[in-house]
Amino acid sequence: MVSLRGLTLTAARPRIIVPLFARDPAALCPLAKAASADPAAELVELRLDPLPADEFLNALALVRGIVDKPLVVTIRTRAEGGELALTPDAYAAHCRALLARGGVDVLDIEWRACGAFRAELRDAAHAAGAAALFSEHHFDATPATDAMADTLTGMADAGADIAKLAVMPRCAADAARLLEATARAADARPDTPLITMSMGPLGAVTRFCGGAFGSCATFGVTSGTSASAPGQPPADVLKAKLITAPL
Ligand SMILES: O=C1C[C@@](O)(C(=O)O)C[C@@H](O)[C@@H]1O
Numbered sequence: 001m002v003s004l005r006g007l008t009l010t011a012a013r014p015r016i017i018v019p020l021f022a023r024d025p026a027a028l029c030p031l032a033k034a035a036s037a038d039p040a041a042e043l044v045e046l047r048l049d050p051l052p053a054d055e056f057l058n059a060l061a062l063v064r065g066i067v068d069k070p071l072v073v074t075i076r077t078r079a080e081g082g083e084l085a086l087t088p089d090a091y092a093a094h095c096r097a098l099l100a101r102g103g104v105d106v107l108d109i110e111w112r113a114c115g116a117f118r119a120e121l122r123d124a125a126h127a128a129g130a131a132a133l134f135s136e137h138h139f140d141a142t143p144a145t146d147a148m149a150d151t152l153t154g155m156a157d158a159g160a161d162i163a164k165l166a167v168m169p170r171c172a173a174d175a176a177r178l179l180e181a182t183a184r185a186a187d188a189r190p191d192t193p194l195i196t197m198s199m200g201p202l203g204a205v206t207r208f209c210g211g212a213f214g215s216c217a218t219f220g221v222t223s224g225t226s227a228s229a230p231g232q233p234p235a236d237v238l239k240a241k242l243i244t245a246p247l
Contacts, residue, residue: 009193010193028059035225038222041235043069045074047076049082056094060098071103072108081229091110092120107121107130109134112136135165140168142169142170145177148181149180162193165195169199175198179213180213194214195215196213222235223236
């Protein structure tokens with residue numbers, strides 16, 4: 001079971017993660033305070049890629065100084081829909097430096113993009129007391145259902161503590177397929193917490209009902225913070241309307 005500062009990840013009780021997404025380091029402080037103060041925000045994600053790379057360590061220290069909630073630290077590369085183009089070497093170097101700085105509860109590791117560094121980064125996360133979250137993003141389409149289920153089980157088999165998949169639907173059936181792939185992977189690898197979402201307006205429903213299909217967390221925005229991906233609802237609306245299984 002994955003437990004983060006005493007908070008367990010289980011689909012029976014999906015957790016709400018609020019992302020901090022700012023292009024200016026000065027803007028992070030009010031965002032971190034807003035997420036910290038919002039009772040609907042159970043975990044916080046620090047998205048570093050919109051910031052200048054030489055601010056990453058300062059940003060982590062600043063946010064960690066404000067936020068007591070479990071902190072997910074993410075560098076989303078441009079290849080996976082983020083803001084920063086990085087070689088695998090540079091990506092791994094930033095991740096190592098952040099772990100060495102301390103205060104990371106969960107490190108988001110782009111498991112395909114970081115290629116050869118995957119196992120090393122997972123081990124470095126563990127050595128730093130952090131969970132290794134493997135992630136994959138498709139911002140232009142929803143892969144085949146089998147491929148999505150295989151991605152999630154593949155992450156589990158590759159040693160992920162948490163497996164995350166975000167995809168973009170082109171029709172409502174694509175959102176339904178993401179849920180089906182999640183349910184299949186959750187059945188096949190019940191010991192690995194999954195986090196999945198279909199993005200944009202068509203996928204927003206999956207952010208509310210993913211728990212019923214095996215997703216352990218969902219992303220939403222706190223008043224005053226901005227969305228880090230299309231379709232994220234307000235965290236308080238998520239909290240009020242989250243659907244879990246059994247009903
Ligand atoms: O991977 C994810 C999921 C996400 O893309 C979403 O759609 O909510 C938002 C990102 O900030 C996070 O790193």
